Amino acid sequence: xxxxxxxxxxxxxxxxxxxxxxxxxxxxxxxxxxxxxxxxxxxxxxxxxxxxxxxxxxxxxxxxxxxxxxxxxxxxxxxxxxxxxxxxxxxxxxxxxxxxxxxxxxxxxxxxxxxxxxxxxxxxxxxxxxxxxxxxxxxxxxxxxxxxxxxxxxxxxxxxxx
Amino acid sequence: xxxxxxxxxxxxxxxxxxxxxxxxxxxxxxxxxxxxxxxxxxxxxxxxxxxxxxxxxxxxxxxxxxxxxxxxxxxxxxxxxxxxxxxxxxxxxxxxxxxxxxxxxxxxxxxxxxxxxxxxxxxxxxxxxxxxxxxxxxxxxxxxxxxxxxxxxxxxxxxxxxxxxxxxxxxxxxxxxxxxxxxxxxxxxxxxxxxxxxxxxxxxxxxxxxxxxxxxxxxxxxxxxxxxxxxxxxxxxxxxxxxxxxxxxxxxxxxxxxxxxxxxxxxxxxxxxxxxxxxxxxxxxxxxxxxxxxxxxxxxxxxxxxxxxxxxxxxxxxxxxxxxxxxxxxxxxxxxxxxxxxxxxxxxxxxxxxxxxxxxxxxxxxxxxxxxxxxxxxxxxxxxxxxxxxxxxxxxxxxxxxxxxxxxxxxxxxxxxxxxxxxxxxxxxxxxxxxxxxxxxxxxxxxxxxxxxxxxxxxxxxxxxxxxxxxxxxxxxxxxxxxxxxxxxxxxxxxxxxxxxxxxxxxxxxxxxxxxxxxxxxxxxxxxxxxxxxxxxxxxxxxxxxxxxxxxxxxxxxxxxxxxxxxxxxxxxxxxxxxxxxxxxxxxxxxxxxxxxxxxxxxxxxxxxxxxxxxxxxxxxxxxxxxxxxxxxxxxxxxxxxxxxxxxxxxxxxxxxxxxxxxxxxxxxxxxxxxxxxxxxxxxxxxxxxxxxxxxxxxxxxxxxxxxxxxxxxxxxxxxxxxxxxxxxxxxxxxxxxxxxxxxxxxxxxxxxxxxxxxxxxxxxxxxxxxxxxxxxxxxxxxxxxxxx
Numbered sequence: 012x013x014x015x016x017x018x019x020x021x022x023x024x025x026x027x028x029x030x031x032x033x034x035x036x037x038x039x040x041x042x043x044x045x046x047x048x049x050x051x052x053x054x055x056x057x058x059x060x061x062x063x064x065x066x067x068x069x070x071x072x073x074x075x076x077x078x079x080x081x082x083x084x085x086x087x088x089x090x091x092x093x094x095x096x097x098x099x100x101x102x103x104x105x106x107x108x109x110x111x112x113x114x115x116x117x118x119x120x121x122x123x124x125x126x127x128x129x130x131x132x133x134x135x136x137x138x139x140x141x142x143x144x145x146x147x148x149x150x151x152x153x154x155x156x157x158x159x160x161x162x163x164x165x166x167x168x169x170x171x172x173x
Numbered sequence: 174x175x176x177x178x179x180x181x182x183x184x185x186x187x188x189x190x191x192x193x194x195x196x197x198x199x200x201x202x203x204x205x206x207x208x209x210x211x212x213x214x215x216x217x218x219x220x221x222x223x224x225x226x227x228x229x230x231x232x233x234x235x236x237x238x239x240x241x242x243x244x245x246x247x248x249x250x251x252x253x254x255x256x257x258x259x260x261x262x263x264x265x266x267x268x269x270x271x272x273x274x275x276x277x278x279x280x281x282x283x284x285x286x287x288x289x290x291x292x293x294x295x296x297x298x299x300x301x302x303x304x305x306x307x308x309x310x311x312x313x314x315x316x317x318x319x320x321x322x323x324x325x326x327x328x329x330x331x332x333x334x335x336x337x338x339x340x341x342x343x344x345x346x347x348x349x350x351x352x353x354x355x356x357x358x359x360x361x362x363x364x365x366x367x368x369x370x371x372x373x374x375x376x377x378x379x380x381x382x383x384x385x386x387x388x389x390x391x392x393x394x395x396x397x398x399x400x401x402x403x404x405x406x407x408x409x410x411x412x413x414x415x416x417x418x419x420x421x422x423x424x425x426x427x428x429x430x431x432x433x434x435x436x437x438x439x440x441x442x443x444x445x446x447x448x449x450x451x452x453x454x455x456x457x458x459x460x461x462x463x464x465x466x467x468x469x470x471x472x473x474x475x476x477x478x479x480x481x482x483x484x485x486x487x488x489x490x491x492x493x494x495x496x497x498x499x500x501x502x503x504x505x506x507x508x509x510x511x512x513x514x515x516x517x518x519x520x521x522x523x524x525x526x527x528x529x530x531x532x533x534x535x536x537x538x539x540x541x542x543x544x545x546x547x548x549x550x551x552x553x554x555x556x557x558x559x560x561x562x563x564x565x566x567x568x569x570x571x572x573x574x575x576x577x578x579x580x581x582x583x584x585x586x587x588x589x590x591x592x593x594x595x596x597x598x599x600x601x602x603x604x605x606x607x608x609x610x611x612x613x614x615x616x617x618x619x620x621x622x623x624x625x626x627x628x629x630x631x632x633x634x635x636x637x638x639x640x641x642x643x644x645x646x647x648x649x650x651x652x653x654x655x656x657x658x659x660x661x662x663x664x665x666x667x668x669x670x671x672x673x674x675x676x677x678x679x680x681x682x683x684x685x686x687x688x689x690x691x692x693x694x695x696x697x698x699x700x701x702x703x704x705x706x707x708x709x710x711x712x713x714x715x716x717x718x719x720x721x722x723x724x725x726x727x728x729x730x731x732x733x734x735x736x737x738x739x740x741x742x743x744x745x746x747x748x749x750x751x752x753x754x755x756x757x758x759x760x761x762x763x764x765x766x767x768x769x770x771x772x773x774x775x776x777x778x779x780x781x782x783x784x785x786x787x788x789x790x791x792x793x794x795x796x797x798x799x800x801x802x803x804x805x806x807x808x809x810x811x812x813x814x815x816x817x818x819x820x821x822x823x824x825x826x827x828x829x830x831x832x833x834x835x836x837x838x839x840x841x842x843x844x845x846x847x848x849x850x851x852x853x854x855x856x857x858x859x860x861x862x863x864x865x866x867x868x869x870x871x872x873x874x875x876x877x878x879x880x881x882x883x884x885x886x887x888x889x890x891x892x893x894x895x896x897x898x899x900x901x902x903x904x905x906x907x908x909x910x911x912x913x914x915x916x917x918x919x920x921x922x923x924x925x926x927x928x929x930x931x932x933x934x935x936x937x938x939x940x941x942x943x944x945x946x947x948x949x950x951x952x953x954x955x956x957x958x959x960x961x962x
Contacts, residue, residue, distance in 0.1 A: 037293070051204035052197015054420070056370045057453035061879035064370060092197035105195040109187060112843050115851065116677025117194030118201065118370040118420030143888040150879075152370050152421050153677050154847060155854030155916075156887040 021085045025050065026094030034081045041065040041076040043084075044091060052092040052121045056150070063149030066122035067091045073129035075122075075148070092121035103166060104128055111162040115153035123149045127163055136167050179693050179758055181686040182907070185843035186696070190681040199418040202374035202388045203450050210376070211240055213436060213449040214295030216285040216302050217458060218277035221311035221530040221872020222324060225275050225284070225304060232301040233287060238294030241443065242302070244285040245272035252405045252438050255429055255494070258396070259501040260648040264336040267327035267528065269494040271404075271431045277306070278326055278493035279530050280874050281458025283431045288439055288447060311530040311872030315467055315490035318529045326493060326528045335495060336526035338504035342583030343519030345473070348482025352473035356559055360551050361941040362544045362921075364465035364490070364865040365858075366876070367537045368884050369676075371420020372451040373460055375432055377440035384411045387437050390419040391704075392427035392674050393714030396651060398706050400429040405438050412437075416704035422676035423855070424536030425460050427716050428497035432459075454878045462865055463537025465490035466503060466544050472552050473519075478560055478567040482519030485511050485548055489526050492533035498649075499535050500526050505647050506541025512582050513549025514595050514631040514809060515571040520583040530872040532865075536716060538855055539914040542634035543921060550630045550922035554929070558938055564629040564926065565599065565608065572596060572631070579903075587643070590633055590807040591910075592900050593835060598631070598811040602833040605894055606813040619934055625817045625828070628927025632918045633809040636911025637719035639802035654801035655719070656711045657727040659688065659735050661794035663781040665759070665774030666698040667735075672712015673724030674703050678848070678913070680720060683840045687725050687907065691732035694759050694773055710797055718808070718911030721840055726905040727800035734796040739776045742794075745787040746771050746779060806902035806910030810834035812853070812919040814927040820935070823950030825861055825928055827891040832919065834895070837902040837910035845912055849895040852916020858885045859917070860924035864943045883943075932956075 018033040025048055032047045044050050044067065053076060056064035065076045068090040095102040101109065104127050114120040123146070130137060130145035137145060142163045143156070151159060193199050230242040253271040260266060272283045285302050289295035310324040317323055318333040326333055349355055369390075376388040385407060391397045394414040402409035419426065432449045440447040451459065471484040489503020508522035557567040572595040573580050580590045603609075608627070615625045638644060639653030658670040669688050673680055685699040692699070702708050715724075736756060743761035744751035747768055755764050762770035776794075779785060783792035815829040832849050839845050862883040866875040876882040901908025921942060928944050929937065935956040940948060 035293070045204075046206075049206070050197070051201075052199070054201070054371070055203075056372070056420075057879045059453065059878045059880045061884075062370065062453075096196050101192075101195060108195055109191045112188065112847050114191060114194055114677075115679070115847060116370065116419060116421045117191075117199050120194055121197050124195070139892075140888075143886075146887040148886075150370065150884055150886065152368055152423070152855070152884070153851045155850035155852075155893060156890060157850040157854075157893050158847060160887065160892070 019082050021081050023084050024088040026090060036080070036082055038081045039077050040079040040081045040084045043081040044076060050091050050093050054118055054121060056118065061150065063126060064119050064122040066125040066149065068125060073125050092124060107162040107165050111158045111165060113154060113158040113162040119149060119151045123151060123159060130163065131166060137163070139164065179689055181689040181696055182838065182840055184686065184841065186682055186686065186841055188679045188682045189685065190679060201371050201418050201420055202376055202390050205376055205388055205417065207376065207378055207446040210446040210448050211288045211290060211443065212292040212295050213439060213447055214287045214289065214292060214299045215283050215432065216299045218273065218280060218282040218284050220277060220306055220308060221280050221313070222309040223277050223306040224309060225273060225277060226307055227305040228285060229303040230285065233298045236294065236298040236301055238290035239287060239298045241288040241439070242285060242298065245270055245274035248272055249274060252434055255404065255431065257495040257497055257499060258650050259498040261336050261338055261500040261504050262648050264500045265330045267330055267335070267494050271434050279532055280872060281532055282493065286435055288443065292450065313529050313531050313867040313869055313872050315465065315488040315527040315529060318527050319488065319525065326530065330528055333528045334525045335528060336500045336504060338524045339522065340509050341521040342585055343482065345482045345484050345519045345521040348473040348519035352481050353476040355471055355473045356555060357471050358551065358555050358939060359467065359469050360547065362464045362466040362468065362547055363859060363942045364534070365463040365537055365863050366457055366865055366882055367423040367425035367463055369421030369423055369425055372453055372456045373426065373430065373432065374450045375436040376446060376448040377437040378446040379440050379444055384413055385437055385441060386413045386415060388415050388417060389433060390426050391416045392422040392676060392716055394674060394704055394706050395672060395712045396714060397433065401434060401437055404429065404434050407437060407441065414706045416674055419676040423538045424463065424540055424716060426676065427714065428461055428535050457877050457882065458532055458874050461496050461535035462492065462532050463534060464544060465534045468548050470548060470552050472556060474556050476560060478556065478562045478570050480515060480517045480553065480556065480571050483511060483517055483552060485522040487524040489524055490529050490531065490534055491526055492529060492531045494533050496533035496535040499533060501647065501649065502536060502541045507544045509585065509588050510542055510545025510634055511548040513546055514573060514633050515549065515553060516573050516577065518583060531867060538852060538917040542914060543918045546632040546634065546918045547922050551925070554926050555938070565603065568629065568631055569596065569599060588635065589804060591804060591902050591904050593633060593807060593809045594898060594900050595631060595809060597898055598809060598833050598835060601896060601898060602811040602813050602831055605833065605896055606829070606831040608813065611815055623817065624820055624931045624934065625815065626927045626929065626931025628814040628923040628925065628930060630919050630923035630926060631811045633807050634918060635805040635807050636717055637722035637802060637805050638717050639723060639805055641801050651713060652801065654799050655713055655723040655727040656797065656799045657724065657731040658710055658797040659731045661735060661777045663778050665694065665777040667692055667694065669699060669701045669728060670709045671701065671703050671724050671728060672709055672714065673720040674714040676715065678715065678720060679844045683721060683844060684725065684728055686840055687728050688732050691729055691736060693757055718913040721909045722806050722905055722911050723800065723802055725840065725909060726802065726907055727798050729906050730800050731796050731798035734798065735794060738790065738794060739773060741787055741790050742776050742779055743771050745785055746776065802905055804904035806837055806904050808834065808836045808910040808912065808915055810915055810919050812923040814923045816927040816931055818928055818931040818949060820953045823946030823948065823953065825944060825949070827857070830891050831894045832896065832916065833898060834915050835898040835900050836912040836915065838899060838908035839897055840909060842897065845897065846895040848912045849916045850893050852914065853893050853920045854885060854890050856917040856920020857890055857924055860921045860942050861944050862889065
């Protein structure tokens, strides 16, 4: 058994709630989120930081949470997919995914949605090429991306209108 | 009838299952946490072929957090062996222990397992197991494996061939005699990794009542229950399989893997829950691969483009052991479809199933039908190129015509294409694609040194393997039926229990559409249950595009029984003859009278109080149906692709893609188009990007992670225009045919044809997938070195 002395205390705010967790130094942030905080909407789809299923927002920036050690996130403020629709009302990106059938198995969806939020922050009115390029860090195996692109385009159009 | 009826079939409803998945509340196996769970980690063979001399687990056992270390020898006589579920008659089945005992045959094969308090400690411990290997020569390629002197994998499989399967009709030699020309080609159907975004994961939990609950992302929960029972000795009725949300399946999550047996067995041994989670890199060497064929083709034809006969020899590489369906995929699923959508009277095909020192190969989206369609399509395209004929015209000339259905290709005794309208598909596809305009555009741009090309592909296949009796003839040890139960509660709301198993398909939505149409109640009043063998009576799950054709038909028939019984009850309540009753929109009425209608809800209530039931009606409103189809539906389609190839870099830019598919009656056009989009992109991926690579010298897997295996991103694929033509299938009561596999069948030949068309000015007539930039660039260089054209 890992002795508790080797663990480090990490304090992070997740979806507005402060947590202090003792973790092994080698533990990835995604595992802290999933295992210690029980927020299983953030998924692990690979082990080489290719798939983007674990994307969360750290201090307002979309990050693959498998690329961050939990101890590095000490003091950070994190938003996960569970933090987007707190009152049960879908966030506009979630609603657009539903409207345009931009998800099938749903496994990549949380990470994809977090990346779309970042994409729209960086490019409020992206063209199709910018959308496709902007989602290059997230793999979807079900939708062929077609309806994901449509969903993002619908948000881009909405943004453009006053 | 004045009352509006509920018509849900054909409506593009938004999915009812989305909310939980959008908000992070989906529940995949690894999301399920049970107190006291231990974690299993697997030591895998680093060698493709070796003898195991000794295994020293002492250090691993002493590592922190470790509860148990088990090697193959510890399991002998306790569980296993793993046996395939589809065994083509005459097949030699290699012995496959759950964990290797004295020899390993592929990189990734299980050698030992550790159970520890955390997965990290499990991985740490696995690293401490010391195995003494003695290397043996390995063979990874199917042609090399059948050559003289090739390393042999199994004593009972001489020459590395487990199965020889032949099919055909007519007289190929006579066709050759009548032909103006005969050409040959050799095509490779590249080995792929299905790549579900959720890797495999299993959690087995012993319950206080002596049962064992197994959470597994299974496409076939009831089959897994049977296989786990038969292989571990745990009585089947004590096993409860729960398949929760599944992050994609594509054929890879419907086989019996070693881990599916080890977790349940270890959980029973230790008396606590045991979980295994597959890392992505582990997945590349432990979850089944797909395709991996080499086909040698001869085709006899007239100079006007009429195809008279085709002869095919297939080598299907199935890896080191026969996985679940492996003897059937390259044989009964592949070569019967080698004549495609064309009327080719003489056909002679042989398939050999070959073992190699690679990961076992099994079903992947289409399983055999993509390979079969690739044979047909690459062949007719080669004839067109050889004769200088238009790709469209040669297809039109050889297509089956509408009046030919039902059609038995080459006089086959086992295959029947139930329906279709291929000329209609072609017309619709050409119009949507603006074919004539783009054909001219290609010609014009070529003069400016811009190389664009158009690809055409047509396909048909058969879905929903059935009837059960027929499956016996081909050694498939399961039925072709599906079960449905419709349970109406006392308020008139319905719960549907289906043996089908969604993995992202949206069955909650599509099955409730089917039920709502028959039951004539609002879709909101219908709940759908799948994926729990304690709740769902029986089933075969989801594969072979069977869920709507077989599962949906089963539900349709079952819901009709509900309405029939409700009608009898209503007749008693209304005191009329049941034949006088009309039912629509949730109300039983007597047309032409002023008798007040009685609602479905009131009838349901009566069914459960039983206060006023006709003498021949039992209480309750709950029916179960086992539906065994009499035939199979044949989806078809025509796809067109428009590409531009840069001969200086070899990069292919996909400008447009049009898919016109005939999958019979559409249950939900929105979900249907989604299936096409996803399937087409997996097909484009096969054609342009993905390939499993092995080192031919030592059998090392070179595409061992997503760093090396090129799954496409959004920027690598185009927009897809998905259109449909609806020719209802006469083989089932809904008229549905099956859609899941269409895209991955049509897209590979379509894309290859487009690239070959673009490269035609260079005289390049054949390239094998994937058409990566280096491969195209090298072909262009070789053509240029061969002199200007």
